Amino acid sequence: MSDVVTPVLKRHLLSIDDLTREQAILILDTADELARISDAPIKKLPTLRGRTVVNLFYEDSTRTRISFEAAAKRLSADVINFSAKGSSVSKGESLKDTALTLQAMGADAVILRHSASGAAHRLAEWTKGSVINAGDGTHEHPTQALLDAFTIRKHLNKNPEQNGGVGADLTGVNVAIVGDILHSRVARSNVLLLSRLGAKVTLVAPPTLLPVGVSDWPVSISYDFNNAIGECDVVMMLRLQLERMKSAFFPSAREYSRLFGLDMERLAKGKKSPLILHPGPINRGLEISAECADSADSLILEQVTNGVSIRMAVLYLLLGGADA
């Protein structure tokens, strides 16, 4: 008989800060086990039968929403998809009223994507069910960071004896996060998680795209990508979030691409032939060349696959047990 999980998760997953190192490793290990189910001929488990999960998306999303939906369905939960377009939000309904409506319909978990930083925290105060932050403004996107850590761990522990790195953290791994750090919730969550797991994180960006207070983060900072790529095991490219840019952060897209974009020539400067990660969607030819995005070291599509396993793990660990 298996014992009850010792580092039990909190009711919500709002920020990587909610997780201890042990809890983060538990999520990665659980995802590793669940990944095997995604390879099985029958990709369905009865575990969350009768639970209702609402995808509450106020911002556009392809992979996160579909990934959560696939994860919930593989665990037999019922999924309700809600997008702000075509709902009563256009009639002026507030987040709180929408949340209370969903709760009245019996939602056990709400997965929220919102353009306002802190939206998930507010929602968690109003609802009885679990809240999972699927990206709030420029604040955090915890499941993306978990799937990135999972992808890195799996690839740096290819030796079959290490069993895909189950139980391990990321001590000694050098990760460069490159690009639009300022607007990136993915970067914030990743900095917190990767450093908590023991990785050494370097942020590479023009000074205009680094947030205020970055000197207090547990990272080193570089303005020179050519130099920074040398010792990297992993380069994580970020999308330039042009939709959030209300002023000029760099002289031209071409110059940005030349200084901070990833192409084959720059990749060759890496001594350890680094793994390439990108949370998507990709601006091909801007932050990453098409050649790099499609190269053998690119894990971009594997990140998508691993995203489903990570989200299954989070849903199982939040909803799989007794009601809190």
Add this chain to the structure above:
Amino acid sequence: MKAVLSSADISRAITRISHEIIEKNRGSEDIVLLGIPTRGIHLAERIGSEIGVIVGQSIPVGTLDITLHRDDLRSKPPRALTPTKIPSGGIDGKRIVLVDDVLYSGRTIRAALDALGEIGRPALVQLAVLVDRGHRELPIRADYVGKNLPTSHEEIVKVSIHEVDGEDQVQIAGSHE
């Protein structure tokens, strides 16, 4: 705590079960042993190596985690998953022997049968347990039993296995202790 099976009793039971598996299946062809975590894994390995010695060739042994198929998930905080390891030959068309330490309500075995159904379609499924303590809540029975141990609901059966607990022993704790 009263000891009901000693280390020697357990190893005799495992030897007997190994012979019975070969006898009932007329050999070891197509047999796959699957241990149910935690202690069933080690019992399956021991039975597997005994059968290997008897028939002169090793037989596949794996593990089957049943956590996600349990019917009591809602009554406790989420449980950690343990690895499911299916031998490379798969389970389609094989003769599966599930191995667990204690057979009680039968609910674990029901979950195991569901978990198996997700992986493939075995030719048949049999069940080996070290201790059968009665009180079935489902129409399930074991094909191979180390010891039938009549108990009351209040009693606790504690199986210790060398690989997990440092010693081989089965104890029973009464309701008045």
